[in-house]
Amino acid sequence: MALALHTFATVKDANAALKAAGTRYLGGGTLVIRAANEGDVSVSGLIRSIDPALSAIAIAGGKVSIGASVTMAAIARHPELGILAKAARAVGGPAVRNMATVGGNLFAPAPYGDFAVALLALDAMVGTDDGELPIETFLAGRDGSRAIVTSVSFTPPKADGFRFLKVSRVKPKGVSVLSIAAVLGQAADGTVSSARIALGCMADRPMRAKTAEKALLGRSLTKDGIAPALAAAGEGTSPITDPIATAWYRNEVLPVHLGRLLLS
Amino acid sequence: MAKVPVQFTLNGSEKAEFIDSGTTLLNALRDKIGDTSPKGGCHQGTCGACSVIIDGELRLSCLTLAETCDGAAITTTLGLAEGGVMHPLQRAFLDTFATQCGFCTPGMIMAAKVLLDHTPNPSRDEVIEALSGNICRCTGYEPIIQAVLRAARANSQNAA
Ligand SMILES: Cc1cc2nc3c(=O)[nH]c(=O)nc-3n(C[C@H](O)[C@H](O)[C@H](O)COP(=O)(O)OP(=O)(O)OC[C@H]3O[C@@H](n4cnc5c(N)ncnc54)[C@H](O)[C@@H]3O)c2cc1C
Ligand code: FES
Ligand code: FES
Numbered sequence: 001m002a003l004a005l006h007t008f009a010t011v012k013d014a015n016a017a018l019k020a021a022g023t024r025y026l027g028g029g030t031l032v033i034r035a036a037n038e039g040d041v042s043v044s045g046l047i048r049s050i051d052p053a054l055s056a057i058a059i060a061g062g063k064v065s066i067g068a069s070v071t072m073a074a075i076a077r078h079p080e081l082g083i084l085a086k087a088a089r090a091v092g093g094p095a096v097r098n099m100a101t102v103g104g105n106l107f108a109p110a111p112y113g114d115f116a117v118a119l120l121a122l123d124a125m126v127g128t129d130d131g132e133l134p135i136e137t138f139l140a141g142r143d144g145s146r147a148i149v150t151s152v153s154f155t156p157p158k159a160d161g162f163r164f165l166k167v168s169r170v171k172p173k174g175v176s177v178l179s180i181a182a183v184l185g186q187a188a189d190g191t192v193s194s195a196r197i198a199l200g201c202m203a204d205r206p207m208r209a210k211t212a213e214k215a216l217l218g219r220s221l222t223k224d225g226i227a228p229a230l231a232a233a234g235e236g237t238s239p240i241t242d243p244i245a246t247a248w249y250r251n252e253v254l255p256v257h258l259g260r261l262l263l264s
Numbered sequence: 265m266a267k268v269p270v271q272f273t274l275n276g277s278e279k280a281e282f283i284d285s286g287t288t289l290l291n292a293l294r295d296k297i298g299d300t301s302p303k304g305g306c307h308q309g310t311c312g313a314c315s316v317i318i319d320g321e322l323r324l325s326c327l328t329l330a331e332t333c334d335g336a337a338i339t340t341t342l343g344l345a346e347g348g349v350m351h352p353l354q355r356a357f358l359d360t361f362a363t364q365c366g367f368c369t370p371g372m373i374m375a376a377k378v379l380l381d382h383t384p385n386p387s388r389d390e391v392i393e394a395l396s397g398n399i400c401r402c403t404g405y406e407p408i409i410q411a412v413l414r415a416a417r418a419n420s421q422n423a424a
Contacts, residue, residue, distance in 0.1 A: 003286030005331050030327050094396065096324070096397060
Protein backbone atom coordinates (compact mmCIF):
# COMPACT_ATOMS: atom_id res chain seq x y z
CA MET A 1 0.00 0.00 0.00
CA ALA A 2 1.56 3.30 -1.08
CA LEU A 3 0.28 5.20 1.88
CA ALA A 4 2.44 7.18 4.29
CA LEU A 5 1.44 8.51 7.69
CA HIS A 6 2.80 11.85 8.91
CA THR A 7 2.29 12.73 12.55
CA PHE A 8 2.55 16.30 13.89
CA ALA A 9 2.56 17.60 17.44
CA THR A 10 0.57 20.72 16.56
CA VAL A 11 -2.57 21.33 14.53
CA LYS A 12 -0.80 24.25 12.85
CA ASP A 13 1.91 22.02 11.38
CA ALA A 14 -0.62 19.36 10.40
CA ASN A 15 -2.73 22.02 8.62
CA ALA A 16 0.36 23.12 6.71
CA ALA A 17 1.12 19.52 5.67
CA LEU A 18 -2.47 19.09 4.44
CA LYS A 19 -1.81 21.71 1.76
CA ALA A 20 0.14 19.09 -0.23
CA ALA A 21 -1.75 17.23 -2.99
CA GLY A 22 -2.95 13.69 -2.22
CA THR A 23 -3.11 14.23 1.55
CA ARG A 24 -5.98 13.62 3.91
CA TYR A 25 -6.48 14.03 7.63
CA LEU A 26 -6.61 10.81 9.67
CA GLY A 27 -9.07 10.76 12.55
CA GLY A 28 -9.98 7.32 13.89
CA GLY A 29 -9.52 5.93 10.40
CA THR A 30 -12.77 3.96 10.26
CA LEU A 31 -13.64 5.59 6.93
CA VAL A 32 -10.23 6.68 5.60
CA ILE A 33 -8.39 3.37 6.14
CA ARG A 34 -11.45 1.48 5.00
CA ALA A 35 -11.34 3.43 1.72
CA ALA A 36 -7.61 2.71 1.35
CA ASN A 37 -8.25 -1.02 1.97
CA GLU A 38 -10.93 -0.90 -0.72
CA GLY A 39 -8.41 0.45 -3.22
CA ASP A 40 -8.83 4.23 -2.99
CA VAL A 41 -5.48 5.38 -4.37
CA SER A 42 -6.41 9.09 -4.43
CA VAL A 43 -4.80 9.46 -1.00
CA SER A 44 -1.06 8.90 -0.64
CA GLY A 45 -0.36 10.83 2.54
CA LEU A 46 -2.29 10.63 5.79
CA ILE A 47 -1.80 13.52 8.19
CA ARG A 48 -2.65 13.52 11.87
CA SER A 49 -2.01 15.70 14.86
CA ILE A 50 -1.53 14.27 18.35
CA ASP A 51 -2.10 17.61 20.10
CA PRO A 52 -3.69 16.58 23.45
CA ALA A 53 -6.22 19.45 23.15
CA LEU A 54 -7.88 17.48 20.33
CA SER A 55 -8.74 14.72 22.82
CA ALA A 56 -10.06 16.98 25.58
CA ILE A 57 -13.61 17.40 26.83
CA ALA A 58 -14.29 20.68 28.67
CA ILE A 59 -17.52 21.54 30.44
CA ALA A 60 -17.57 25.03 31.92
CA GLY A 61 -19.79 28.09 32.11
CA GLY A 62 -22.79 26.20 30.76
CA LYS A 63 -20.92 25.24 27.59
CA VAL A 64 -19.63 21.87 26.40
CA SER A 65 -16.57 21.68 24.19
CA ILE A 66 -15.46 18.34 22.74
CA GLY A 67 -12.11 17.89 20.97
CA ALA A 68 -12.31 16.52 17.43
CA SER A 69 -10.28 13.39 18.31
CA VAL A 70 -12.62 12.39 21.15
CA THR A 71 -14.15 9.00 20.38
CA MET A 72 -17.77 7.92 20.52
CA ALA A 73 -16.86 5.52 23.36
CA ALA A 74 -15.36 8.36 25.41
CA ILE A 75 -18.53 10.43 24.98
CA ALA A 76 -20.82 7.49 25.77
CA ARG A 77 -19.08 6.84 29.12
CA HIS A 78 -18.57 10.50 30.16
CA PRO A 79 -20.61 11.13 33.32
CA GLU A 80 -21.54 14.70 32.32
CA LEU A 81 -22.41 14.02 28.68
CA GLY A 82 -25.47 11.90 29.40
CA ILE A 83 -27.61 13.69 26.83
CA LEU A 84 -25.19 12.67 24.05
CA ALA A 85 -24.68 9.07 25.21
CA LYS A 86 -27.51 7.66 23.11
CA ALA A 87 -26.26 9.34 19.93
CA ALA A 88 -22.67 8.23 20.60
CA ARG A 89 -23.78 4.66 21.26
CA ALA A 90 -25.71 4.72 17.98
CA VAL A 91 -22.46 4.70 16.02
CA GLY A 92 -21.27 1.21 14.98
CA GLY A 93 -20.32 -1.59 17.39
CA PRO A 94 -17.99 -1.41 20.41
CA ALA A 95 -14.72 -1.54 18.42
CA VAL A 96 -15.88 1.12 15.93
CA ARG A 97 -16.93 3.37 18.83
CA ASN A 98 -13.46 3.04 20.37
CA MET A 99 -12.00 4.41 17.12
CA ALA A 100 -14.63 6.68 15.52
CA THR A 101 -14.04 10.35 16.33
CA VAL A 102 -16.32 13.36 16.54
CA GLY A 103 -14.29 15.10 13.79
CA GLY A 104 -14.66 12.14 11.43
CA ASN A 105 -18.40 11.91 12.04
CA LEU A 106 -18.83 15.49 10.79
CA PHE A 107 -17.47 14.34 7.41
CA ALA A 108 -19.16 10.93 7.25
CA PRO A 109 -21.49 10.65 4.25
CA ALA A 110 -25.00 9.15 4.64
CA PRO A 111 -25.91 6.54 5.87
CA TYR A 112 -23.29 7.55 8.44
CA GLY A 113 -23.08 10.74 10.48
CA ASP A 114 -25.54 9.83 13.25
CA PHE A 115 -23.60 11.82 15.84
CA ALA A 116 -23.42 14.85 13.55
CA VAL A 117 -27.24 14.74 13.38
CA ALA A 118 -27.31 15.21 17.15
CA LEU A 119 -24.80 18.07 16.91
CA LEU A 120 -26.90 19.76 14.21
CA ALA A 121 -30.00 19.70 16.41
CA LEU A 122 -27.87 21.12 19.26
CA ASP A 123 -26.79 24.03 17.01
CA ALA A 124 -23.13 23.23 17.69
CA MET A 125 -20.24 25.42 16.62
CA VAL A 126 -17.44 23.72 14.69
CA GLY A 127 -13.96 25.01 15.57
CA THR A 128 -10.84 25.16 13.40
CA ASP A 129 -7.61 27.13 13.86
CA ASP A 130 -9.29 29.91 11.85
CA GLY A 131 -12.26 30.28 14.19
CA GLU A 132 -15.73 28.82 14.65
CA LEU A 133 -18.56 28.16 12.19
CA PRO A 134 -22.18 27.19 12.89
CA ILE A 135 -22.50 23.48 12.13
CA GLU A 136 -25.09 24.12 9.42
CA THR A 137 -22.67 26.35 7.49
CA PHE A 138 -19.87 23.88 8.12
CA LEU A 139 -21.85 20.89 6.80
CA ALA A 140 -22.92 22.81 3.67
CA GLY A 141 -19.29 23.59 2.83
CA ARG A 142 -17.56 20.46 4.11
CA ASP A 143 -16.67 19.02 0.68
CA GLY A 144 -14.35 21.94 -0.01
CA SER A 145 -13.05 22.17 3.55
CA ARG A 146 -9.37 21.32 4.11
CA ALA A 147 -8.92 22.81 7.56
CA ILE A 148 -8.59 20.43 10.50
CA VAL A 149 -11.60 20.55 12.78
CA THR A 150 -10.31 21.01 16.32
CA SER A 151 -13.51 20.92 18.39
CA VAL A 152 -17.26 21.14 18.52
CA SER A 153 -19.05 23.14 21.19
CA PHE A 154 -22.63 23.75 22.22
CA THR A 155 -24.83 24.90 25.07
CA PRO A 156 -26.62 21.82 26.40
CA PRO A 157 -30.41 22.11 26.58
CA LYS A 158 -32.31 20.90 29.62
CA ALA A 159 -32.01 17.11 29.84
CA ASP A 160 -35.61 16.52 28.76
CA GLY A 161 -35.30 19.04 25.93
CA PHE A 162 -33.12 16.80 23.75
CA ARG A 163 -34.34 13.69 21.97
CA PHE A 164 -32.52 11.29 19.67
CA LEU A 165 -33.64 8.28 17.68
CA LYS A 166 -31.79 5.99 15.30
CA VAL A 167 -33.75 3.53 13.21
CA SER A 168 -31.88 0.48 11.93
CA ARG A 169 -32.86 -2.99 10.82
CA VAL A 170 -30.20 -4.91 12.71
CA LYS A 171 -30.31 -4.85 16.50
CA PRO A 172 -28.46 -3.83 18.58
CA LYS A 173 -26.11 -2.44 15.93
CA GLY A 174 -26.88 -1.53 12.36
CA VAL A 175 -26.51 1.14 9.74
CA SER A 176 -29.20 3.83 9.85
CA VAL A 177 -32.42 3.72 7.90
CA LEU A 178 -32.58 7.23 9.32
CA SER A 179 -31.77 9.12 12.48
CA ILE A 180 -33.54 12.08 14.05
CA ALA A 181 -32.47 14.50 16.78
CA ALA A 182 -34.65 17.24 18.22
CA VAL A 183 -34.16 20.07 20.69
CA LEU A 184 -37.54 21.27 21.90
CA GLY A 185 -38.43 24.16 24.18
CA GLN A 186 -41.85 24.10 25.84
CA ALA A 187 -43.88 26.94 27.36
CA ALA A 188 -45.52 26.62 30.77
CA ASP A 189 -48.71 25.30 29.15
CA GLY A 190 -46.73 22.54 27.42
CA THR A 191 -46.93 24.00 23.91
CA VAL A 192 -43.75 24.05 21.83
CA SER A 193 -41.94 27.40 22.05
CA SER A 194 -38.85 26.46 20.03
CA ALA A 195 -37.85 23.49 17.87
CA ARG A 196 -34.73 22.35 16.05
CA ILE A 197 -35.06 19.04 14.26
CA ALA A 198 -32.16 17.37 12.44
CA LEU A 199 -32.44 14.39 10.11
CA GLY A 200 -29.85 11.80 9.06
CA CYS A 201 -30.00 9.77 5.80
CA MET A 202 -32.65 12.13 4.41
CA ALA A 203 -30.00 13.83 2.23
CA ASP A 204 -26.31 13.15 1.54
CA ARG A 205 -25.51 14.80 4.88
CA PRO A 206 -27.43 15.77 8.05
CA MET A 207 -30.16 18.37 7.35
CA ARG A 208 -32.73 20.44 9.27
CA ALA A 209 -36.46 19.74 8.94
CA LYS A 210 -37.26 23.46 8.93
CA THR A 211 -40.87 23.30 7.74
CA ALA A 212 -41.68 20.70 10.39
CA GLU A 213 -39.96 22.86 13.02
CA LYS A 214 -42.19 25.85 12.13
CA ALA A 215 -45.29 23.68 12.09
CA LEU A 216 -44.58 22.61 15.68
CA LEU A 217 -44.45 26.11 17.15
CA GLY A 218 -47.35 26.82 19.48
CA ARG A 219 -48.61 23.25 19.21
CA SER A 220 -48.88 20.71 21.98
CA LEU A 221 -47.02 17.41 21.83
CA THR A 222 -50.12 15.33 21.21
CA LYS A 223 -51.12 13.20 18.24
CA ASP A 224 -53.27 16.03 16.82
CA GLY A 225 -50.83 18.75 17.83
CA ILE A 226 -47.93 17.29 15.89
CA ALA A 227 -49.93 16.23 12.81
CA PRO A 228 -49.04 19.32 10.72
CA ALA A 229 -45.33 18.87 11.56
CA LEU A 230 -45.43 15.23 10.50
CA ALA A 231 -47.18 16.15 7.25
CA ALA A 232 -44.34 18.61 6.52
CA ALA A 233 -41.47 16.35 7.68
CA GLY A 234 -40.45 15.24 4.18
CA GLU A 235 -40.24 18.75 2.75
CA GLY A 236 -36.85 19.46 1.19
CA THR A 237 -35.55 15.95 1.79
CA SER A 238 -33.67 13.99 -0.84
CA PRO A 239 -32.86 10.70 0.89
CA ILE A 240 -30.18 8.29 -0.19
CA THR A 241 -30.97 4.89 -1.67
CA ASP A 242 -28.65 2.15 -0.43
CA PRO A 243 -28.85 -1.56 0.45
CA ILE A 244 -30.58 -0.63 3.73
CA ALA A 245 -33.51 1.27 2.23
CA THR A 246 -34.70 3.14 -0.85
CA ALA A 247 -35.26 6.88 -0.88
CA TRP A 248 -39.00 6.20 -1.23
CA TYR A 249 -39.01 4.00 1.90
CA ARG A 250 -37.08 6.54 3.94
CA ASN A 251 -39.58 9.27 3.02
CA GLU A 252 -42.51 6.99 3.85
CA VAL A 253 -41.29 6.08 7.34
CA LEU A 254 -39.86 9.47 8.34
CA PRO A 255 -43.19 10.85 9.67
CA VAL A 256 -43.84 7.62 11.58
CA HIS A 257 -40.53 7.82 13.43
CA LEU A 258 -40.65 11.58 13.91
CA GLY A 259 -44.07 11.08 15.46
CA ARG A 260 -42.71 8.45 17.84
CA LEU A 261 -39.84 10.70 18.84
CA LEU A 262 -42.06 13.71 19.48
CA LEU A 263 -44.60 11.72 21.50
CA SER A 264 -41.98 9.77 23.46
CA MET B 265 8.90 3.33 0.33
CA ALA B 266 10.75 4.28 3.48
CA LYS B 267 10.44 1.86 6.37
CA VAL B 268 9.38 3.20 9.74
CA PRO B 269 10.23 1.72 13.14
CA VAL B 270 7.42 0.60 15.40
CA GLN B 271 7.66 -0.82 18.90
CA PHE B 272 4.91 -2.28 21.05
CA THR B 273 4.27 -5.14 23.42
CA LEU B 274 2.34 -8.04 21.97
CA ASN B 275 0.86 -10.40 24.55
CA GLY B 276 3.44 -9.18 27.05
CA SER B 277 6.57 -9.48 24.91
CA GLU B 278 8.41 -6.56 23.31
CA LYS B 279 8.24 -6.31 19.53
CA ALA B 280 10.28 -3.92 17.39
CA GLU B 281 9.88 -3.97 13.62
CA PHE B 282 10.57 -1.86 10.58
CA ILE B 283 7.40 -1.68 8.53
CA ASP B 284 6.19 0.16 5.41
CA SER B 285 4.45 3.36 6.44
CA GLY B 286 0.69 2.89 6.04
CA THR B 287 0.73 -0.83 6.97
CA THR B 288 -2.33 -1.87 8.91
CA LEU B 289 -1.83 -3.51 12.29
CA LEU B 290 -3.58 -6.60 10.92
CA ASN B 291 -1.02 -6.99 8.14
CA ALA B 292 1.87 -6.19 10.47
CA LEU B 293 0.75 -8.82 12.99
CA ARG B 294 0.04 -11.53 10.44
CA ASP B 295 2.72 -10.97 7.79
CA LYS B 296 5.61 -9.42 9.75
CA ILE B 297 5.28 -10.79 13.27
CA GLY B 298 3.62 -14.11 12.47
CA ASP B 299 0.65 -13.82 14.82
CA THR B 300 -2.13 -15.09 12.58
CA SER B 301 -4.79 -15.20 15.29
CA PRO B 302 -6.46 -11.95 14.09
CA LYS B 303 -8.25 -12.82 10.84
CA GLY B 304 -8.79 -10.61 7.80
CA GLY B 305 -12.44 -11.11 6.88
CA CYS B 306 -13.57 -7.90 5.23
CA HIS B 307 -10.85 -5.25 5.79
CA GLN B 308 -13.77 -2.81 6.05
CA GLY B 309 -14.55 -2.79 9.76
CA THR B 310 -17.74 -4.79 9.36
CA CYS B 311 -16.93 -8.38 10.40
CA GLY B 312 -14.86 -7.96 13.58
CA ALA B 313 -12.66 -11.01 12.80
CA CYS B 314 -9.55 -8.82 13.10
CA SER B 315 -10.46 -7.49 16.58
CA VAL B 316 -7.57 -7.08 19.01
CA ILE B 317 -7.23 -5.34 22.37
CA ILE B 318 -5.09 -2.20 22.35
CA ASP B 319 -4.36 -0.62 25.74
CA GLY B 320 -7.44 -2.30 27.17
CA GLU B 321 -9.82 -1.27 24.37
CA LEU B 322 -11.29 -3.39 21.60
CA ARG B 323 -10.08 -2.16 18.20
CA LEU B 324 -10.25 -3.32 14.60
CA SER B 325 -6.71 -4.10 13.49
CA CYS B 326 -7.71 -3.87 9.79
CA LEU B 327 -8.52 -0.15 10.21
CA THR B 328 -5.63 0.69 12.56
CA LEU B 329 -2.25 1.73 11.20
CA ALA B 330 0.54 -0.16 12.95
CA GLU B 331 2.51 3.09 13.40
CA THR B 332 -0.25 4.53 15.57
CA CYS B 333 0.33 1.67 18.05
CA ASP B 334 3.87 2.74 18.94
CA GLY B 335 4.30 2.17 22.69
CA ALA B 336 0.97 0.39 23.04
CA ALA B 337 0.14 -2.91 24.76
CA ILE B 338 -1.60 -5.24 22.33
CA THR B 339 -3.41 -8.45 23.20
CA THR B 340 -4.49 -11.07 20.66
CA THR B 341 -6.18 -14.43 21.12
CA LEU B 342 -2.80 -16.12 20.60
CA GLY B 343 -1.66 -14.70 23.94
CA LEU B 344 -4.54 -15.96 26.08
CA ALA B 345 -3.49 -19.52 26.93
CA GLU B 346 -1.07 -19.76 29.84
CA GLY B 347 1.37 -22.64 30.21
CA GLY B 348 -0.59 -24.73 27.72
CA VAL B 349 -3.85 -24.19 29.61
CA MET B 350 -6.61 -22.50 27.67
CA HIS B 351 -8.19 -19.27 28.88
CA PRO B 352 -11.69 -19.81 30.39
CA LEU B 353 -13.21 -18.15 27.31
CA GLN B 354 -11.39 -20.50 24.95
CA ARG B 355 -12.46 -23.49 27.08
CA ALA B 356 -16.08 -22.29 27.13
CA PHE B 357 -16.11 -21.75 23.33
CA LEU B 358 -15.01 -25.36 22.83
CA ASP B 359 -17.37 -26.78 25.43
CA THR B 360 -20.49 -25.04 24.08
CA PHE B 361 -19.66 -25.67 20.39
CA ALA B 362 -19.40 -21.92 19.88
CA THR B 363 -16.88 -22.41 17.12
CA GLN B 364 -17.54 -24.16 13.81
CA CYS B 365 -15.32 -22.98 10.96
CA GLY B 366 -13.52 -20.88 13.59
CA PHE B 367 -12.88 -17.84 11.43
CA CYS B 368 -14.82 -15.43 13.63
CA THR B 369 -13.66 -17.04 16.88
CA PRO B 370 -10.52 -15.01 17.72
CA GLY B 371 -12.42 -11.76 17.17
CA MET B 372 -15.37 -12.99 19.23
CA ILE B 373 -13.01 -14.00 22.03
CA MET B 374 -11.32 -10.60 22.02
CA ALA B 375 -14.69 -8.81 22.19
CA ALA B 376 -15.81 -11.14 24.98
CA LYS B 377 -12.55 -10.69 26.90
CA VAL B 378 -12.87 -6.90 26.96
CA LEU B 379 -16.43 -7.31 28.20
CA LEU B 380 -15.48 -9.69 31.02
CA ASP B 381 -12.45 -7.58 31.99
CA HIS B 382 -14.80 -4.65 32.71
CA THR B 383 -18.04 -6.50 33.54
CA PRO B 384 -17.24 -9.88 35.16
CA ASN B 385 -20.92 -10.88 35.47
CA PRO B 386 -22.62 -9.52 32.34
CA SER B 387 -26.29 -9.90 31.50
CA ARG B 388 -27.31 -11.64 28.30
CA ASP B 389 -28.10 -8.23 26.76
CA GLU B 390 -24.65 -6.96 27.69
CA VAL B 391 -23.08 -9.97 25.98
CA ILE B 392 -25.13 -9.37 22.83
CA GLU B 393 -24.16 -5.69 22.82
CA ALA B 394 -20.47 -6.52 23.33
CA LEU B 395 -20.47 -8.94 20.40
CA SER B 396 -22.56 -6.70 18.14
CA GLY B 397 -19.62 -5.70 15.96
CA ASN B 398 -18.65 -9.32 15.26
CA ILE B 399 -20.23 -11.43 12.55
CA CYS B 400 -20.46 -15.24 12.60
CA ARG B 401 -21.76 -17.08 9.53
CA CYS B 402 -21.85 -20.53 11.12
CA THR B 403 -23.16 -20.79 14.65
CA GLY B 404 -26.28 -18.63 14.72
CA TYR B 405 -24.72 -16.75 17.68
CA GLU B 406 -26.60 -18.54 20.48
CA PRO B 407 -23.73 -20.92 21.35
CA ILE B 408 -21.35 -17.95 21.40
CA ILE B 409 -23.58 -16.03 23.81
CA GLN B 410 -23.81 -19.15 25.99
CA ALA B 411 -20.02 -19.57 25.92
CA VAL B 412 -19.43 -16.02 27.16
CA LEU B 413 -22.01 -16.42 29.94
CA ARG B 414 -20.44 -19.77 30.91
CA ALA B 415 -16.94 -18.27 31.01
CA ALA B 416 -18.24 -15.47 33.22
CA ARG B 417 -19.77 -18.02 35.60
CA ALA B 418 -16.54 -20.05 35.62
CA ASN B 419 -14.57 -16.91 36.45
CA SER B 420 -16.82 -15.89 39.31
CA GLN B 421 -16.72 -19.46 40.73
CA ASN B 422 -12.95 -19.38 40.61
CA ALA B 423 -12.93 -16.01 42.34
CA ALA B 424 -15.36 -17.18 45.07
C1 LIG C 1 -18.44 -1.18 10.58
C2 LIG C 1 -18.71 0.29 10.62
C3 LIG C 1 -19.93 0.73 11.12
C4 LIG C 1 -20.19 2.10 11.18
N1 LIG C 1 -21.39 2.49 11.70
C5 LIG C 1 -21.65 3.81 11.80
C6 LIG C 1 -22.88 4.26 12.37
O1 LIG C 1 -23.71 3.45 12.79
N2 LIG C 1 -23.10 5.59 12.44
C7 LIG C 1 -22.21 6.50 12.00
O2 LIG C 1 -22.46 7.71 12.11
N3 LIG C 1 -21.05 6.12 11.43
C8 LIG C 1 -20.76 4.80 11.32
N4 LIG C 1 -19.59 4.39 10.74
C9 LIG C 1 -18.74 5.39 10.09
C10 LIG C 1 -17.63 5.98 10.94
O3 LIG C 1 -17.08 5.02 11.81
C11 LIG C 1 -18.06 7.18 11.79
O4 LIG C 1 -18.81 8.08 11.01
C12 LIG C 1 -16.88 7.87 12.45
O5 LIG C 1 -17.31 8.86 13.35
C13 LIG C 1 -15.89 8.48 11.47
O6 LIG C 1 -14.82 8.99 12.24
P1 LIG C 1 -13.29 8.59 12.06
O7 LIG C 1 -12.55 9.32 13.10
O8 LIG C 1 -13.09 7.14 12.01
O9 LIG C 1 -13.04 9.19 10.60
P2 LIG C 1 -11.82 9.01 9.62
O10 LIG C 1 -12.01 7.76 8.84
O11 LIG C 1 -10.53 9.20 10.30
O12 LIG C 1 -12.11 10.28 8.68
C14 LIG C 1 -13.28 10.45 7.91
C15 LIG C 1 -13.17 11.73 7.08
O13 LIG C 1 -13.17 12.87 7.94
C16 LIG C 1 -11.97 13.60 7.80
N5 LIG C 1 -11.59 14.02 9.14
C17 LIG C 1 -11.55 13.24 10.26
N6 LIG C 1 -11.25 13.99 11.34
C18 LIG C 1 -11.09 15.25 10.90
C19 LIG C 1 -10.75 16.49 11.55
N7 LIG C 1 -10.55 16.57 12.87
N8 LIG C 1 -10.63 17.60 10.77
C20 LIG C 1 -10.83 17.54 9.43
N9 LIG C 1 -11.16 16.41 8.78
C21 LIG C 1 -11.29 15.28 9.50
C22 LIG C 1 -10.97 12.66 7.17
O14 LIG C 1 -9.98 13.31 6.43
C23 LIG C 1 -11.88 11.83 6.28
O15 LIG C 1 -12.13 12.49 5.09
C24 LIG C 1 -19.27 3.04 10.68
C25 LIG C 1 -18.05 2.58 10.16
C26 LIG C 1 -17.76 1.23 10.13
C27 LIG C 1 -16.44 0.78 9.59
S1 FES D 1 -11.27 -7.68 8.82
FE1 FES D 1 -11.38 -6.04 10.23
S2 FES D 1 -13.50 -5.92 10.61
FE2 FES D 1 -13.43 -7.44 9.05
S1 FES E 1 -17.65 -20.18 13.40
FE1 FES E 1 -17.60 -19.85 11.27
S2 FES E 1 -17.90 -17.69 11.15
FE2 FES E 1 -18.24 -18.10 13.22
